[in-house]
Amino acid sequence: MTMREKYEEYIRRQKEMASAPMGRLWTNQESRYIEPFRLFGNVYYVGDSWVCVHLIDTGDGLLLLDAGNCGATAMLIHAIWSLGFNPADVRWVILSHGHLDHFGAAVFMRRMFGSKIYLGEPDAKMFRERPELSLIQENPDVSHGLFEPDEIIRDGDVKRFGNTEIKFYLVPGHTMGAIACFFDVTDGTSVMRAGFFGGLGFNTLGKDYLIEIGDTEYKTRQICLGSIAKVRNEHVDIFLNNHVDNRFKKKLALMRENQGGNPFVDPSTWGEYLDEKRDALIAFMADPKNI
Numbered sequence: 001m002t003m004r005e006k007y008e009e010y011i012r013r014q015k016e017m018a019s020a021p022m023g024r025l026w027t028n029q030e031s032r033y034i035e036p037f038r039l040f041g042n043v044y045y046v047g048d049s050w051v052c053v054h055l056i057d058t059g060d061g062l063l064l065l066d067a068g069n070c071g072a073t074a075m076l077i078h079a080i081w082s083l084g085f086n087p088a089d090v091r092w093v094i095l096s097h098g099h100l101d102h103f104g105a106a107v108f109m110r111r112m113f114g115s116k117i118y119l120g121e122p123d124a125k126m127f128r129e130r131p132e133l134s135l136i137q138e139n140p141d142v143s144h145g146l147f148e149p150d151e152i153i154r155d156g157d158v159k160r161f162g163n164t165e166i167k168f169y170l171v172p173g174h175t176m177g178a179i180a181c182f183f184d185v186t187d188g189t190s191v192m193r194a195g196f197f198g199g200l201g202f203n204t205l206g207k208d209y210l211i212e213i214g215d216t217e218y219k220t221r222q223i224c225l226g227s228i229a230k231v232r233n234e235h236v237d238i239f240l241n242n243h244v245d246n247r248f249k250k251k252l253a254l255m256r257e258n259q260g261g262n263p264f265v266d267p268s269t270w271g272e273y274l275d276e277k278r279d280a281l282i283a284f285m286a287d288p289k290n291i
């Protein structure tokens with residue numbers, strides 16, 4: 001192939017990716033930059049306007065809950081520095097699930113700083129056996145690859161990270177290795193319980209997707225409803241989003257108005273969020289388009 005032919009091939013592929021269903025999501029990650037902020041006490045927000053990443057200062061190293069979108073690593077590193085932390089102190093990266101918009105910086109963090117990557121066991125298996133389900137092929141940047149996690153997460157695990165003990169559950173549905181987790185956070189005065197549900201998009205519950213993975217009876221949807229019910233009654237003072245939604249945007253706007261109090265401390269959000277998702281999934285399942 002000549003240089004010119006290689007270049008034309010590159011342009012062709014670029015155009016193809018840009019017109020793919022999710023292609024437009026990968027161009028100009030920087031347009032999603034939002035200023036990082038302290039969410040509460042030792043919990044900080046370092047994600048963008050679409051994909052959430054939380055940084056927990058455990059008192060003995062930093063923990064990242066998710067690693068941002070593929071192509072957004074530089075932005076994440078900038079966010080960590082901006083808050084006054086050194087990215088080299090990130091000892092652990094816990095992934096909500098094995099989709100490319102959440103594991104972007106994971107391998108970089110491991111190679112550069114020796115951070116340990118944690119992933120739900122079924123998604124580690126998915127990387128090996130059904131790598132296409134990671135959706136990594138939707139990323140036009142071929143420098144990203146799949147990986148073996150350093151540690152796998154199983155249902156019911158309790159793991160300690162510095163001064164923070166995290167209780168994990170597997171909440172299969174969006175992927176089979178999606179996790180929910182719960183842990184105490186503190187601002188030095190009060191202790192609050194943070195809760196995180198790692199993945200509830202219905203893009204992997206549509207009929208074409210389920211038929212392709214061999215689930216012709218759409219059992220995954222029932223599994224997903226079961227996962228929501230499994231953790232619905234956990235007590236959570238601080239809900240940590242997996243993706244940005246309108247509720248998050250409102251809370252952030254309120255926080256930036258700085259009228260006292262912390263809008264992210266709200267024990268009703270966890271239940272409201274999961275009930276909304278449950279109802280939306282039931283409606284999705286009843287929609288003739290999805291049957």
Ligand SMILES: [Zn+2]
Pocket residue numbers: 097099174199201
């Ligand atoms: Zn996902």
